[in-house]
Amino acid sequence: MGEGQTRDVAARLHSASIRLLRTLRREDDGSGLSAPRLSALSYIVVEGPVSLAELAEAEQVRPPTMSRIVDALVDRGLVTRVVEPRDRRSVRIMATQEGSQLLVGGGERRVHALIGRLHKLADSERRALARGVEILERVAR
Amino acid sequence: MGEGQTRDVAARLHSASIRLLRTLRREDDGSGLSAPRLSALSYIVVEGPVSLAELAEAEQVRPPTMSRIVDALVDRGLVTRVVEPRDRRSVRIMATQEGSQLLVGGGERRVHALIGRLHKLADSERRALARGVEILERVAR
């Protein structure tokens, strides 16, 4: 594959990813949470108990910013903060039942919407996309 | 392809897209613009003259929010606002030379970084990814 074609794939992959996530983001309205809060909650639910530093790093914001977002999630009872006994400087942030349910209870709205779109594809296309996703996972790592 | 597999593809596509864009976002630092401003400028450069309403819709923010972002871009000389003569209520927003150069001049940092990653793939993988991107474009439309 030539240099120009590689550039073409890169540019199109970039803009298709942006468009996909923008489309799916419309599903977030029903959650009642802002985008940063929902994204943080999602990470907490999936990645289990995490430290504030890890969470901030993963969400690409600074610790003070994330500390406030966690405040808001705690206020709503979606998340708890527990001091880590091994190192009492740090905290374990984990989802409450309510927090997990808010996410999965909605059937994970975004994924659900995406499944609906995938159903419109031919089976061979879904397989080709699945293969592309495997490669994308390596590229995005 | 079964229902469970389709769900699996959807979930993985979703999170791989998030991870990809987060990775590439690190390239934005060099631009000197915040994420919303850079994203708006990018749309303006690519989509030529646009109205405020169209730009707000595309970026999924409300018109007042976008109006202020455009203010900031105008202040930096990256964009101009021209009253539309056909309908003097509306406005044509377009990039200046400087605005276009800021984007393409950096070689489009994100795409450039992505090309570097694609180079590490085997040729057959790049082709499979290219096929996946074609399908993704339809899914994301």
Add this chain to the structure above:
DNA sequence: GCACAATCATTAGCAATGCTAATTGGAGGC
């Protein structure tokens, strides 16, 4: 064991971004 540097999180204070409601200015109907 004790001062001292390093580390994790939070607080303080500011700029930018997001919203809704209200306003301004112009277009179009009648």
Add this chain to the structure above:
DNA sequence: GCCTCCAATTAGCATTGCTAATGATTGTGC
């Protein structure tokens, strides 16, 4: 001409982002 509708902006507020400074705890050197 007047009234309604429409595009954009202004006003005012909450949230999100940052850096700098502070608190609290841990680890280190001696």
